[in-house]
Amino acid sequence: MKCGIVDVGSNTIRLSIYQWEGRQFKLLMNKKEMAGLAGYIRNGQLSDSGILVACRVLADFNALLDNFDICDIHVFGTASLRNITNTEEALDTIEAVTGIRIEVLSGADEAAFSFLGATVGGGAPASGLLADIGGGSTELVAYTNGSITSGCSLPMGSLSLFTRHVSGLFPTREERRAIRAQVEAELEQAKTRGIHSSHLIGVGGTFRAAAKLCNDLSGADSNNRLIPADEVRGLYKRLKHGDQTALRQILRSVPDRVHTILPGLVILNAVLKHYEVENLCVSTCGVREGYLLQRVMGVNGHV
Template identity: 45%
Template sequence: MYGIVDIGSNTMRLVIYKVEGGKPRVLLNKKEMAELASFIQDGMMVADGINRACYILDSFNLLAKDLGVNNLHVFATASLRNISNSQAAVSEIEDRTGLAINLLSGAQEAEYDFVGAARTIDLKSGLLVDIGGGSTELVMYNNMQIQNSISLPIGSLSMYTKFVKHLFPTKKERKKIEECVREMIVRYDVDQWGDCPYVCGVGGTIRNVDRLNSYFYDLSKNNRFVIAENLNWMVKKLENRENKKLVPRETLETLLKVVPERVRTIMPGMIILNTIVKYFNVQSIYVSRAGVREGYLYKQVLTKEGEQNA
């Protein structure tokens, strides 16, 4: 069995896999809403954020040992990558927990997203999108080969913190987030990639968009496609049009029912996704259940231990 811990900007997650014949099967999937991006001040992670990360890692480590997994493989993404005290924070967390942390670069995160999703998707060519709490990974691929990849320093939690004054974004705040996303696309030359009708979406934000899509359009829980028109309608439907602190009760009840753990961040994440969809003239999004954790397992753990060919 293998234990993988993903330290994200919004959530921290422990997944324990059993691998048979080179294929992993999830035995346990434990998530904690760490919201580490909210502990960043002046570009640095403050002590409370480091304490939060240590507390969750210690609890994960105890749980894993109780289940017979004595060696956790821990990696961090934008949560610890996009801070000015990155190395100091990583070193302190490692010293306090006794766990080694692999700090992934944006390029590595994008690659592992693709490697994980590639084993589950039917789309041979397209654009892969992963919207995390502090970064957004984009991978353009053709015939299952990566053509371009980039990690943009924008995410659902960072956009909420930067632009949203109350619980849900207003129309004016939505437009500011959209403008920021378009600016990043141009700044990082992603605008040169050209149109792409199909997206493979990975990660928690897009999985929760899929849940909302199934709820609003009365689709099967097994549905994995979100069409662009549906996404755009949901963004307009859920934004705070009243420009007040109080939001419509119907909106709040919907999100608490369908995506309770992401009430604050789902809308900024949807706005990021919708802006990308419009920019690349996307028609539909296929939602994958695999992503960076599975890619990390394949490339960093199983391959090195000779468990599979990759």
């Protein structure tokens, strides 16, 4: 069987097409649009322009699935639709225009789906910590012997921090301080506080971009997913000090994240410090795979 899973996020809207049977699945295609919905939030509401952007992307994805004769489509939203005051109005408008009803995940469900997707293939430490840094929220999950012991969703992400604090393309020293202060305050309130883990599983675009930049700058294999925490700290220092080699590498490797990479790295570095992380493993799977497994395939997970 084939299906399309659409993740309506704060920074990107992503379509993943899967073929699945029983408890096995295979990714056939990925497509993303840098919709930047967090940038359309005004006074806590997603603007009409932002709603129309979501409608356009979803209509395009639906047409693409029709071309492949795939009628099974599942669409969920995260912080982009969860952390606004006009959620129902936005959902009703999107459904009226596109015929698609979006399921808005709670922060707890998003964290659990990310964990299920990232750990389903095995190979992860039996106990540890997972972080999913998105455009509008950050999910943290502590687990022991493969089961979640605590988790939370924090209302901060790479794009929402950029939108709130940054006036130009790159944050100034004062803007970085403001971002760091918000991040540290949120981590102090996290339900996972007091936990220490030498290993971290990383999910989301900030982790993928950081790994790509670290690999490019160190000369490591481009497919390497095991990154020492010190390399991430070094990357952040180079970028915040305006290292031209590192900045040019952003434009070559992750140009669509040129404005969000520094805010995302502030979150990432704070997580590394807060939980005393020594190494991180960047997962190739996450919330979409967890949603597929639990909601579509009916695999028992931690949701």
